[in-house]
Amino acid sequence: MxxxxxxxxxxxxxxxxxxxxxxxxxxxxxxxxxxxxxxxxxxxxxxxxxxxxxxxxxxxxxxxxxxxxxxxxxxxxxxxxxxxxxxxxxxxxxxxxxxxxxxxxxxxxxxxNGRTKAVPKAKDGPVECLRLLRAGRTSAVKARTAAINQIKNLLVSAPDRLRAKYRALGTSVLINALQRTRPSGHLADPEYVCLLTLKALAARCHSLASEIAAADAALQEILDSYAPMLCDLPGVGTEVASQLLVTVGDNPDRIGNEAEFAALVGVAPIPASSGKTTRHRLSRGGDRNANHALYQVVLVRMASCQRTKDYVAKRTAEGKSKREIMRCLKRYVAREIYRQITNPQPAPNNADLRQKRNDIGFTLGQAAAQLGQWPSAISRLERGLIRNDDLATTYRQWLHDHSSQKNRETQAARNNDAEVAGPVR
CATH class of the missing domain: 3.30.420.10 (Ribonuclease H-like superfamily/Ribonuclease H)
Structure with a gap:
């Protein structure tokens, strides 16, 4: 048998x-x-x-x-x-x-027993390349920060001539100035050794800055080919997009739904109610690096997105604290990013805005003043370098209104000219 x-x-x-x-x-x-x-x-x-x-x-x-x-x-x-x-x-x-x-x-x-249900990351695609690049970049950023702090600490106790010459300079100017120095003297002279050490630290900062720039370029190249539309979202740049993709992994299908993604990035609301108080607290679980990336997106939107500003004002009037409002915003951002990762949607095409503005005869400065924005923001929006759907909608409506007004004025002028000229005999 x-x-x-x-x-x-x-x-x-x-x-x-x-x-x-x-x-x-x-x-x-x-x-x-x-x-x-x-x-x-x-x-x-x-x-x-x-x-x-x-x-x-x-x-x-x-x-x-x-x-x-x-x-x-x-x-x-x-x-x-x-x-x-x-x-x-x-x-x-x-x-x-x-x-x-x-x-x-x-x-x-x-x-x-069903306690283990998580599918591991594949680690065999472009997201793994992002993770490796980010690991090297993070190390370089920490090393550059340490070198800058060492330079400033050495200047505190440096000989008076060096301290007076370099201490008031900004960080980038200071590093460039120290790198161009040519120390001369002997190793028994503290001033010479101090300047020699400062030059070495400045050269290290410059080398690390080049390494960081190369890593950023490589990250951007991978994002342009693997997830080109993720950076179209407001507030999402190379740093944020790469971190969130690393958190998800090369096999995003391992995350079953948007709620699981929210738990993964640490923005799932946790009940914290007691008695007559009904509230939720910040989640302390999930990937904290991804949570920090969402925090950066929220900060950018609170400063530049009108829709987010209106939401913050509304919830503040309801008595919510800033921390609770940011928790809610991070949850909304997580939902939007999950949908973009799993079902990418291209950003709206704003290439027509500049042509419409030129047809009406407005300068970039005039349009920016009417919309309450910086000219650089309007310019970047017209060139497709940033995504701000609310601003684009407002801008397009403003251009449409002025275009209609100009057409009416033109038609009225033609009618007046016709009346003055009288009937054609």
Missing amino acids: ATEPTNIIAGIDTHADTHHVAIINEHGKPLADKEFLAVGTGYRKILDFITSHGTVTAVGVEGTGSYGADVARILGREGLTVLEVNRPNRAARRLKGKSDPLDAYQAAHSVL
Whole structure:
């Protein structure tokens, strides 16, 4: 009598040099466990070991963003369902102790019990390139900031001649001036050594600035080809767009809906009501870097978007605090960005605005004064360098009204000319 195939679930406890694999059946009974080397041949042996015990339902892997990234990628390519196990159950660990086999079995049981449902990031596309570029850029920004702070700290206690010459300069001017210096003297002279050190730090700042600029250009190039319309949203630039895409990963389909995305970026409202008070508080979970990116978008919109300004005024009149208003705005921004990532929509074409303005005979300054905007903002809107749907709608309506008025005046002038000329004989 043929036996029915066994449905199994595997759990993998990952480390730098070895991975421990444990297998249980669909009823939670332990079947086998074994340790493998964390190398290419080891990954193939892991695949053979798992598939040899039955039909694989799912594989729970710890640390899919670090030590388990490779094995998760390889298992996924073979068609297995890979789920990310965040960490072992602490209560079970206290009761049963800790070891690699126990952690592997715990990972398998977390999949069986439904505690683990997260699909790991694919890490095999342009978003992974964004992540790598951002990692190098972040390091360069921190190093440049540290070098600038060191320069300013050294100038505080520098000899009076150096302090008087450089301390009042702005940061960028100071760095350029220090880089052009030619220190001369001997190593026993504190003034010479101080200027020598300042020049070295300024050269480091300049080199790091070039590195940051190169990273920004590479990020923009990837965004232009992978998600060109994401930066069309108001307040979303290269830094924000790249961070949010890194948070989502190369496989955005792993996020089931907009509410899951809100939880992922830390803007899902958390109930904090008690007694007669009904309110929600800020979420402290999710990706904090993505949450900070949304915060930057909200700041930009609160300063430049009229619709956002109206919303802030309305909620302030209702008694909401600025922190609560920003929480609501971050939630709305998250909804808009999720829709743009999953279903990209191009920005409206504003190429006709400049031609309409020229036809009416208004200068850029006159249009900006009438709309209460800076001329640079109107110019960037006309050239398609920024997206501001509310301003574009207001601007287009203003141009239409003045165009209609000009047409009426022209027609009235023609009628007057006809009356003065009299009937044609």
